Amino acid sequence: MNTRAIIGASAFVLASAFAAMPGNAATVSISCGAVGLELELCRTGAEAWAKQTGNSVNIVSTPNSTTERLALYQQLLAAGASDIDVFQIDVIWPGILGTHFIDLAPHSKGAEQAHFSSIVENNTVDGKLLAMPWFTDAGVLYYRSDLLEKYGEKVPATWDELTATAKKIQDGERAAGNDGMWGLVFQGRAYEGLTCDALEWIDSYGGGSIVDSEGKVTVNNANALEALTLASSWIGEIAPEGVLNYAEEEARGVFQSGNAVFMRNWPYAWALGNSEDSPIKGKIGVAALPKGGAEGKNTGTLGGWQLAVSRYSENPEVAADLVMYLTGPEEQRRRAVEGAYNPTIGDLYEDPAVLAANPFFGELYETFTNAVARPSRVTGAKYNQVSNEFWNAVHSSLSGTATPEEALTQLESSLKRMSRRGW
Incomplete structure (x- = not known):
């Protein structure tokens, strides 16, 4: 199966590519949603990581419809495609797509302990941390x-x-x-x-x-x-x-x-x-x-998105490093202030800048932490x-x-x- 043809036929849009650096730098690709400010915030976050590490990254925009996105992911992963290293996945997908992702625990250095435990538990299948929480949601x-x-x-x-x-x-x-x-x-x-x-x-x-x-x-x-x-x-x-x-x-x-x-x-x-x-x-x-x-x-309803690394990636270590950067506290703080994306790190709900930008984050904290799961x-x-x-x-x-x-x-x-x- 020609996976690049799949990507083209499915209206993937290459949104941004940062020039490769000399030396041992690697290039990885990350799928990002495009609802609201998602794509722009993903791009600027990845750009900051690329500048810091000397690696390069391709930003790939995926369909806004979660149904269409899942079908596309299933095609790519079933084919063992290496075109995308980091997948942005819905909170309901670890059990559906998990066999295609690596265990992130060896790369996390315990960072998952700062995130909402319920989401970390959701992302852990058969003892493997298959995705890191990126932002949470509730209607x-x-x-x-x-x-x-x-x-x-x-x-x-x-x-x-x-x-x-x-x-x-x-x-x-x-x-x-x-x-x-x-x-x-x-x-x-x-x-x-x-x-x-x-x-x-x-x-x-x-x-x-x-x-x-x-x-x-x-x-x-x-x-x-x-x-x-x-x-x-x-x-x-x-x-x-x-x-x-x-x-x-x-x-x-x-x-x-x-x-x-x-x-x-x-x-x-x-x-x-x-x-x-x-x-x-x-x-x-x-x-x-x-x-x-x-x-x-x-x-x-509990929503939210996670970042997972494909086991077909040619650069899983680099891809995991990008995941840990994007899901870290500073990046989650920036995304909350600039785009109203709910952090998955509890301490950020007491951050003055986050609350100033989104007053309802504090008022509806219970809504976000006690949402009904599908x-x-x-x-x-x-x-x-x-x-x-x-x-x-x-x-x-x-x-x-x-x-x-x-x-x-x-x-x-x-x-x-x-x-x-x-x-």
Whole structure:
């Protein structure tokens, strides 16, 4: 298989290459996401490492869609390709891709002990540290603080309150002349982002996490049905029909242009929403996502990205050195200040510069440290199939091609068939 053809066909873009230095310098390549400021911050971090070490590095931009990125990674790694040395991987992928990565423990000098233990545990498979935490994530609620003040409304405590407030402000703004105003935008496309959003809705109502820690399929229950029924009612009412094809950046585009009251997204959107050219700079608030009713809870899906070294790398020692630099405290501090990327090192949540740039980091610390995990550990290599079934079922309910009851019943049946063959 021609792996360079795979890269070209998959729209990889070579974003930056630093000239090789004389002597024993090596060249390594790192895959970086391009959501928000990701690509630029990756480039500048790698450039600093290259200058410090005398090595050179190629920055490779990967698809924004996590689903597309995983498929591409699987192609490259299955082929034993050496084109990419350092992979940026989702928090749910160590169990799926781990056999292709080296153990970083011999290279870390114990640095992982400063990171959140839950993430380090997540990245450790069969006793091997397969990835270093780079930044963590949890879904949060963005709101237009100026509009809530204008209409005398408070930050909604429950999803029902959000629905009512979104409708009130949407209708008021439309009557005042903004025909493009919507109450809520989120990630509604049939992909991993919808799994994250829908898991938040369901877990906030006490509906569980699709598959429980023992591997039992639990998703078809009354609380999950209540959550999915409410979310399905939003489409065309407080959320545009187009939300069914929104990923993170599409949702941010609508919100940042001033055409949405509320947005579910990740913390990265804060820095962009408050950039100099943002129409809503200084008019944004961030809060925990609403509870699923008075008996529910605030919850955000655990996200975040890690850095792993391919076992097919021709320069694994150099690649591991780049990983340790990029995931270290100074680089995580810089990324938090410049791009609102959540550190995985607890001490940085007390850093004055980090908190000045992102006041909600301190206020929502519990949200970030107690986020609900997707069932990737218990379902292992089958997680992507589980998630695919889940997001398609949710999407069918949101789009109206199935009722919420039909969607959950069919989902339960599909997942149980899958589980009988073993996770």
